[in-house]
Amino acid sequence: MPAPALTTQLLNLGAALLLLSSFAMLSQRRILSLVNLFALQGVLLTVSTAIVAYSSGATHLYASAALSLLLKVIALPWILHRLIARLDVRWDTETQLNIPTTMLIGIVVVVFAFALAQPIAQLSQAVTRSTLGIALAVVLLSFLMMITRRKAVAQVIGFLAMENGLFFAAISATYGMPMVVELGVGLDVLVGMLILGVFFFQIREQFDSLDLHNLERLRED
């Protein structure tokens, strides 16, 4: 078997680490570490994008990499840190299920994602096609994280991680979306984050906690 090119190897490694960071987020109990892991995932995403840009010669991907560096490594974690400090939920711990069970469900989700991506990847001609399954797995794992978390901040981080997965999927399937779409999505995420930040304060004002189970008992008084 001939050895694949070094860029492909590095890209595979980056994809695998991205999957690992998803699992790390899934198993994290503390919200502050969750934000740090999210920033780490952003770094991995940036590096992977830059590698794809280098290996495929698609120069507009460098702009995508810079965008994700600015947005996902610097801006969003900074906003989240500020929010967490203001809300004083730094050492909040919460999970719905116990960690090993969540992990095992996560493995099942990954198997499902890989099986789903296999036929799609066959159609693609890109060198990055084999990482599509990992991108899908990252999306589904973020879904799982949103489901298993109880507090609002962790659910929002799950949402942001899902966007990471979608971004990676776009890169690995078609070498990235058109720049306009990418800018639009990036801006949407940023604005969504700001609005959700306001929501956090409203939720806490109303219920004295960020536990979203309280929202299930809403009634007209």
Place this chain on the structure above:
Amino acid sequence: MRAQDLLLGIFQALLSIAAAPLLLGWVNQCRAWLQNRRGAGVLQPYRVLRKLMHKDAVIAHNASPLFRASPYVQFGAMCLAAAIIPVVSVTAPLAAAADVIALVGLFALARVAIALAGMDIGTAFGSLGARREMMVGFLSEPALLMVFFTASLICGSTLLPVIAGTLAGRAPILYPSLAFAGVAFTMVLLAENARIPIDNPATHLELTMIHEAMALEYSARHMALVEWTSALKLMNFMAIGLALFVPWGLTAATAGPGGLVVGIAATALKLAVAGAGLALIETASAKLRIFRAPEFLATAFLFAVLGLLVHQLLGS
């Protein structure tokens, strides 16, 4: 099989049996240095073994023959395992007969032997230790098997020497799957050898001990064998890890005595580094509560399965 291969294999097994206490001493010495202590020297395990060998054995009245036989069974199983694992050369005399799955079985045999002995006397500590040991064992075994399966999928064989030979012969490739397997294997190594995140080999605290609890009733030569077995188990695990993840420097089957010297030197160097790394991990981490051990091992299993899945998808 040539007679020369057989001799080489036997030499290799004897070498790892003889060097096992030295490795343990080295790990303990590194730990002492990292904790700003002077330590007892790398030869201390040999002194302990000699002292124990010269003492008279005391055995409880209600001990069955199983209690006496258990140390010999454990030691035998570990020696057999040492003969299967490529330590300095990819030639191992029993390798063709026993693959990695048989190896896991040998480890399980040793574990069952000591757990039975722990329960045999009927003290509270013994059965407590045996229960904990079986819990750790049943959680770490699937992870260990998954690690082996990942490596054998890459190399197309479940024989350890073939895996090591294939990986050493290839140009270095980044294998994300093997990296995951490596992390999982390190975690399994810590758990199986009663090292710090799971168990502390240096204390006798009844709340936490696992391995020590089962061996409490042993004395003299039996104790020496139990200690030697646990040192040999560490040696075997380290050798497996080196063969799977850093196989460079192992001598080929056809190399002469010069190649053998190179192989021994390379292995000694790698073991020294790995031992220092182990001491570093143990110093840097705190012991987990026993109820957190399943979480630790579930993570190891997760890593191993992820390695397998990543290999299936990325083909590397």
